[in-house]
Amino acid sequence: MHLSEIAKIINGELVGEDVYIEKISEWDKAGDNDLIFVFDLDDIKVAEKTGAKAMVIPYGGSSSKPHIRVENPKLAMAELLKYFDWRVYPKDIHPTVIMGKGIQLGEDVGIAPYTVIGDNVKIGKGSKIFSGVVIGNNVEIGENCIIYPRVTIYDHCYIGDRVIIHSGCSIGIDGFGYVWNGEEHYKIPHIGKVVIEDEVEIGGNTVIERATLGETRIGKGTKIGSLIIIGHNVRIGENCVIVSQSGIAGSSKLGNNVIMAGQSGVSDHVKVGNNVTILAKSGVIKDIPDNMIVSGFPARPHREEMRVQAIMRRLPEIWEEIKKLRDKLG
Incomplete structure (x- = not known):
């Protein structure tokens, strides 16, 4: 060229x-x-x-x-x-693919060997499904998606257009929900679904849980790294960035343009506003308003956390000064 x-x-x-x-x-x-x-x-x-x-x-x-x-x-x-780009994508439907009933495939769909597709699945034109993918019943996958090897998409999930899902992801597993009945942790059935909007990318070995009722939703344009867990009934806004090894507990809500740095976490039933940045290894346990940068555990405004850390680093020195004052006072 x-x-x-x-x-x-x-x-x-x-x-x-x-x-x-x-x-x-x-x-x-x-x-x-x-x-x-x-x-x-x-x-x-x-x-x-x-x-x-x-x-x-x-x-x-x-x-x-x-x-x-x-x-x-x-x-x-x-x-x-x-x-x-040198990468090669599946073309046509390989003869080893196992397909259920009522499947609708768009033009130029490619499905690689040893893929399993359930009943009443829709796959939009131009989408590419790599080897070893398992797609459950009543799943809808949009146009020009790429589903890499060994992805599992459980029943009743919706995947929008131009979505990329990397190897090892599980979409739509049961949420981690139990109730103590006096003798054991009784499992709460999760009969909701997962909705992944257009232009989302999901890194390898990430897990997205289905909702108990209703939906777990990932907003348009959001980018999710590898080794991330997103709990049941979580709602993530548009154009968010969630970096690897982070986690979002059930029923929490993230606004638009939220950034979660590596190994950060959000507790259950927490609301994070628009344009919030959660710095690495921070733990959010209460609501955060729009346009904040937070860090630490529990997460607080970053400048405040820096002042706390500065004081903590001086604690040995401060303790020695306190002991000297105590000795002088007898």
Whole structure:
């Protein structure tokens, strides 16, 4: 692909020779006919010393190498990478697929070997289902979805358009709900469903529980990392980011544009407002209003938590001062 073609794809300004590009490369491995991306103007001089043939740089920069100027190099890289994508997706329906009754498949659906699909399932056009996936009864999967190997989607789940679900996920398992009857933990049947809206991505080995009644819902455009548990009846808003090893307990609600950093948690029946950031390893046990940054356990406004931590680090010193004062007072 020539640099001029790349400039059109990423809506950039070509400066210098229209060279041919074979691949996008990391800086330290770049060679002849390779393209690299520079995210910061201050890094251009260092990037020029690599073996790359050409560069994509931010507006305001210049280089002796052929280059493309763009507003946002990181976004440009994301837009371009799909044109160099080597991955192969399932085509057609493999003969080993086990299919139930009343299945509706859209155009250009691909289903790989040893997949099991229950009754009354709908799969929209262009969706790709990899090997070993199990799809229960009365499941609906939208258009242009990608379901990677060993995903399990239980009965009565709804998956929107352009959803990506990575290997090992379980969607629609029973919620962790029991009631003590005097002798044992009596299981509460969970007969609700899971709704995953359009353009959601779910990382590997994540679990989303079905609702007791009603639905567990993941809002449009939300991105969920790997090794995450989302409890029954949770409602997550649009464009949230939930980083790996986090957890949300049952019946909690997250607003739009919430960020949960790694290993953070939200207790049950808690409401988190819009545009909230929960920093790593924080534990939310009460409602948080809009536009807050919180940290610590229990989670509190981040600046307040930093003051608490600063005092705690001085506790040995403070304790020594207290002992000296006590000795003076007799």
